[in-house]
Amino acid sequence: MRRLLFLLVFMLSVTPAFAAFNGPSDAYKVETSAAAALTAKEGATCILEGTIMRHLQKNRYLFKDASGDIVIDVPPHVFGALTVTPETPVRITGEMRGLKSQKNPDPHIAVRYLEIR
Numbered sequence: 001m002r003r004l005l006f007l008l009v010f011m012l013s014v015t016p017a018f019a020a021f022n023g024p025s026d027a028y029k030v031e032t033s034a035a036a037a038l039t040a041k042e043g044a045t046c047i048l049e050g051t052i053m054r055h056l057q058k059n060r061y062l063f064k065d066a067s068g069d070i071v072i073d074v075p076p077h078v079f080g081a082l083t084v085t086p087e088t089p090v091r092i093t094g095e096m097r098g099l100k101s102q103k104n105p106d107p108h109i110a111v112r113y114l115e116i117r
Contacts, residue, residue: 031096035067038107042099046109049091049117052084060108063092071108073097078114089117 031037031046040046050065052072063072072092084090093113098106 033067034063034065034070037070037096037109038068040096042096044096045093046096047091047093048109049089051086051089053086063109072111073108074111074114078111082114082116084114084116091115091117 029040029044031040031044032048034048034050037044037046037048048063048065048070050063052074053062053064053069055061056071059073059075061072061074063070072094074092091114092109092111094109094111096107097110098108
């Protein structure tokens with residue numbers, strides 16, 4: 001019984017603690033509209049709600065919300081088994097990309113998650 005108690009106390013004492021700050025931050029800003037995303041920095045997190053209007057090329061699609069439209073890059077594995085039409089409201093989560101090149105900027109959102117709303 002003592003061994004079991006010792007083992008239990010030992011396991012509870014070595015369990016890692018996970019903590020994080022949960023509050024306002026100047027370093028982490030989430031863009032929530034297509035218009036704001038177009039003015040965001042490279043790598044900015046974007047969470048947008050709207051519709052995917054049409055396929056442009058390869059993994060590129062035109063996304064539209066209330067503020068305007070923006071090109072998004074959605075790999076096939078992100079769509080998974082979802083069927084999306086221009087009438088389907090979706091929420092996309094991704095990062096702003098394509099702004100590093102001064103000569104040939106290609107602003108788009110690299111989509112990581114896609115949800116049907």
